[in-house]
Amino acid sequence: MSRALPVALASLVLAACTPGGPAKHGDAATAVQVADALCRPTPVGRQTTGCYLTLTAAADDRLMSVASPVAGRAQVHESRMESNMMMMHQVEGGLPLPAGQAVELKPGGNHIMLLAVAEPLKAGDTVALTLTFASAPPVEVTATVGQPALTDYGHASH
Template sequence: MKKLALAALAGLLSLPALAHDYSAGALKIGHPYSRAMPAGSPTAAVFMSISNSGGADRLLAASTPQAARAELHQHLNDNGVMRMREVAGGIALPAGGTVTLAPGGLHLMLLEVPKQAASGERFPLQLQFEKAGKVTVEVKVESGMAPAHPAGH
């Protein structure tokens, strides 16, 4: 009886973690999140990990009712100046690999955001993959802005 109760409790405790992971074919999308932004900011960014246990695929596009546009972006070092650029042709997802969308690297840029979501809120985001098709994930808004530059730079 005690083992059954512990197993049930362990199952219940794991539900929130499972609820924030998504699948699209061979792709596993982990922890889609955004940082809370100032109320008047017209932009926001979304981050996540995408693991691919199948053949090569590509993230082609994203959309959300949270913004007028969503673009695939990356940070590039342009002669010592960090610049953000749209990724042409989508984000490659190699077979058997994991791609991390994170501050300071690849990310989804939300543009023309009419109203910023507050910390703790969630919003839908539809991802379009070349082979896996469309999947809708829920983006969790977390407190705290990401640093403008990595520590030490």
């Protein structure tokens, strides 16, 4: 038996024993680790934006939903080519998080959409996100508002 399984099981046990509400980003007992949380700014009049981050689950899990106090709704979306056009769709049934594998939510791929954003988000602001999983306890994350890094094609997509 590999050493990864006992470590993953110990992480789950610790996460299950964590008292209180959602785990905070970076807690040792968090069964899903979150890194590089970023949301795009919203120009005045625009009420939607994308958020990106990297998730690493200790055991197989699924990102089921996202909530934020700055948005009326938040959804997990996937982007894919359909009839030679890039299309976005809400992920049904949760986004798979294979144990120990970093899952990157990024422009042009899987990402979080904030809808009905009440106030414009400006570079340097922060956005609270609550991530809910199928098995792991919820995780509260603070995302920075800014522009994502450029892609290989020289532009940030989304």
